[in-house]
Amino acid sequence: MAGDIEIVNAKLTRAKSHAADFGDRWTKFVESGTYGVTFNMDRDPPYALHWRWKVQAQPAYQRQVLTDLALIFGDMLTNLRATLDYLVWQLVLAAGNSPTDEHAFPCVKLARNWASARSQRLVGIEPIWVDEIEKLQPYHRVDTPERHLVAVLDYVNNVNKHRTLPPVIVLGEHFAPTIGSPDMPGRTLHIDNFLNRPIADDMEFMRMSWDPPLDKLDVTPDRNPPLRVQFRDGLDHSDGWSYTNGDLVDWVDSAVAIFKPAFLS
Numbered sequence: 001m002a003g004d005i006e007i008v009n010a011k012l013t014r015a016k017s018h019a020a021d022f023g024d025r026w027t028k029f030v031e032s033g034t035y036g037v038t039f040n041m042d043r044d045p046p047y048a049l050h051w052r053w054k055v056q057a058q059p060a061y062q063r064q065v066l067t068d069l070a071l072i073f074g075d076m077l078t079n080l081r082a083t084l085d086y087l088v089w090q091l092v093l094a095a096g097n098s099p100t101d102e103h104a105f106p107c108v109k110l111a112r113n114w115a116s117a118r119s120q121r122l123v124g125i126e127p128i129w130v131d132e133i134e135k136l137q138p139y140h141r142v143d144t145p146e147r148h149l150v151a152v153l154d155y156v157n158n159v160n161k162h163r164t165l166p167p168v169i170v171l172g173e174h175f176a177p178t179i180g181s182p183d184m185p186g187r188t189l190h191i192d193n194f195l196n197r198p199i200a201d202d203m204e205f206m207r208m209s210w211d212p213p214l215d216k217l218d219v220t221p222d223r224n225p226p227l228r229v230q231f232r233d234g235l236d237h238s239d240g241w242s243y244t245n246g247d248l249v250d251w252v253d254s255a256v257a258i259f260k261p262a263f264l265s
Helices: 005-034 059-094 111-121 127-135 149-162 245-258
Strands: 035-041 049-055 167-171 178-180 188-193 204-211 218-220 227-231
Touching: 005 035, 005 059, 005 245, 059 149, 059 167, 059 227, 059 245, 111 127, 149 245
Parallel strands: none
Antiparallel strands: 035 049, 049 204, 167 227, 178 218, 188 204
16 A cells, blocks of 8 residues: 555644634634723822733633633644654555554654664655654754654643643733823833733733823723633743744644655655
């Protein structure tokens, strides 16, 4: 039986459908008015302007939506990781050999472990394609191999196999209200930003003030701040590092494309 890239593509397409479903549901949830913002200004100098979340949805409804998103995210992970394993299986067949239960797409974070992984997981694949798989290994990202996207996919998928990934809601990259005053020129704006905290009703996420103090402002909130859902995935995000569903899908898509020539003959 010859190798078939279409089987690999079918698995990848399933992962993409989960990613699209996730995006659609998340967008619908956010656009339903679940999350809003309120603001108030102190009566005394420095007249700080405080921005807070206003959560409209009932807690039970929120939990259900977020649980559904976690399950869809898990399905996407499973299919993306399986896409890579399907690829290895088909590469063995394309070389005219018979795959075994030992065959799988390796995820090697230390260079010294590559030879062992290759001899265990990639036997029977044409050397040119083994070399291409080697180029995709996390250990080439010397300082932070755990943040290589295949390492992220491998790790988070393994976590997902054993438990649902609990969701955490966080704001996206920015919040951009419109604030005006004829007295604003020449003043220094001070901002305390807490956008990286999980959203909770009436929780302050931004504080703004001007030096010298300014107490008369024309304020228009950002009605549609970009929000994203993040999961407690066991990885270190303390420095702001993160990834998206699209990052993972695009990486696997690009990786699979490398091997299309192996199935042309």
